[in-house]
Amino acid sequence: MDPKQLAALVSALVSQALLLLSLPFPHPTPYASSVPNRNNLPLFLFSSPPTPLTPLLSLLLHLLSSSSHIAASVHFLPHKRKRHQHQPDLHVPRRGPDHFRLCFRMTSTTFEWLSGLLDPLLDCRDPAGSALRLSGPTRLAIALSRLASGASYPDLACRFGVPESAARFCSKHLCRVLCTNFRFWLTFPSPSDLTTVSAGFQAVGHGLPDCCGAMACTRFEACGRSVVAAQFVADSSSRIIHIAAGFRGDRTDSGVLKCSSLYKDVQEGQLLGATQYLVGDGRYPLLPWLMVPFADPVRGSCEEDFNAVHQSMCRPVLRVVCSMKNWGVLSSLGEEENFKVAVACIGTCAILHNVLLMREDYSALSDVSSENHGGLEHSEEDLGLEDFYCEIKASTLRSMLAVRARAARDSGQISIP
Numbered sequence: 001m002d003p004k005q006l007a008a009l010v011s012a013l014v015s016q017a018l019l020l021l022s023l024p025f026p027h028p029t030p031y032a033s034s035v036p037n038r039n040n041l042p043l044f045l046f047s048s049p050p051t052p053l054t055p056l057l058s059l060l061l062h063l064l065s066s067s068s069h070i071a072a073s074v075h076f077l078p079h080k081r082k083r084h085q086h087q088p089d090l091h092v093p094r095r096g097p098d099h100f101r102l103c104f105r106m107t108s109t110t111f112e113w114l115s116g117l118l119d120p121l122l123d124c125r126d127p128a129g130s131a132l133r134l135s136g137p138t139r140l141a142i143a144l145s146r147l148a149s150g151a152s153y154p155d156l157a158c159r160f161g162v163p164e165s166a167a168r169f170c171s172k173h174l175c176r177v178l179c180t181n182f183r184f185w186l187t188f189p190s191p192s193d194l195t196t197v198s199a200g201f202q203a204v205g206h207g208l209p210d211c212c213g214a215m216a217c218t219r220f221e222a223c224g225r226s227v228v229a230a231q232f233v234a235d236s237s238s239r240i241i242h243i244a245a246g247f248r249g250d251r252t253d254s255g256v257l258k259c260s261s262l263y264k265d266v267q268e269g270q271l272l273g274a275t276q277y278l279v280g281d282g283r284y285p286l287l288p289w290l291m292v293p294f295a296d297p298v299r300g301s302c303e304e305d306f307n308a309v310h311q312s313m314c315r316p317v318l319r320v321v322c323s324m325k326n327w328g329v330l331s332s333l334g335e336e337e338n339f340k341v342a343v344a345c346i347g348t349c350a351i352l353h354n355v356l357l358m359r360e361d362y363s364a365l366s367d368v369s370s371e372n373h374g375g376l377e378h379s380e381e382d383l384g385l386e387d388f389y390c391e392i393k394a395s396t397l398r399s400m401l402a403v404r405a406r407a408a409r410d411s412g413q414i415s416i417p
Helices: 003-022 030-034 053-074 099-104 108-122 136-149 153-160 164-181 191-204 253-259 261-267 302-325 339-358 370-376 388-410
Strands: 211-221 227-234 240-248 277-280
Touching: 099 108, 099 136, 108 136, 108 164, 108 339, 136 153, 136 164, 136 339, 153 164, 164 339, 191 211, 191 302, 211 253, 211 302, 227 253, 227 302, 227 339, 240 253, 240 261, 240 339, 253 261, 277 302, 302 339, 302 388
Parallel strands: 211 277
Antiparallel strands: 211 227, 227 240
């Protein structure tokens, strides 16, 4: 029996029992005889004034009777219909703090927070023609399993006990939700926020001022043996502050930069101030707003000091690249149905990367090994500059920063091996 119906029945029975117990003790008054008997009910129910016991008893009867009517009526009130939800086994062990990190690349508390945030958006639709009803947390678990491990869709379907089409739908739907509704987590900082960003790099870069981001480009294998290039800009805490993805993998890093909206916006003076700049490895051109290392610096020179500081300032974005490559889905993008979905997976992992940092959850943050600094050597490709004025301006700024790097070395803030 439904609990609400049972409560109504119990309340009604109690009311009737108290009513029967009160029958032997009526207290009619002279006024009672003048009141017609209605439906043969006890006359004392209509008497006035009652005895001192009657108010308490009447009040008790009224409350119990009212509660029984309310409880009985709740059953007939319209309720929001809950969809029948199929709850497959999440295959996540319930004990041990590392299980969520292994399965979803995040802690259990982050999973619960993300589930609460996305549940209304994930639970709003189902795969076309599917009678399966999955809860929001289950949909999130399926999608995160794909993103974290790169497991194939048939494997996900077997693991969660759902059709392969449902597993594919959950993964694609999470990418759509995050890239559509939460891409602001990848927005380039406003001019006021850039002050905080440059302060962070000044601490990392041993006193070099006005750096507002570190840039790097990497590539992922996509569907049809194609390769997709993605460009990242990160702050000193390895938070992604700009991403440009979806370029052909055979483009050079410089070519990807010049095709990105970042290049156009900075060239037009929309993102950086007159003295602000980004840092990038030697595969990029030297620009007034993009500092790259010196090629073949003389041992013990200011240029060598600058390259050492520059390398430490590039470390946050190299950490981003390493962390992104550890998302399993980015090693198995060939299973996605088309190039567009593959690019959406890259954007989704970038958003999740920032979400984890915002939550101070470092489950998916990787360290940078020594081989990851290979991009810091200068490329022999002639990347060229826009004009001679830009070349002079960029070289002058880099030389000034090299002098500051030498001062940092002399003060013992950096050491050159």
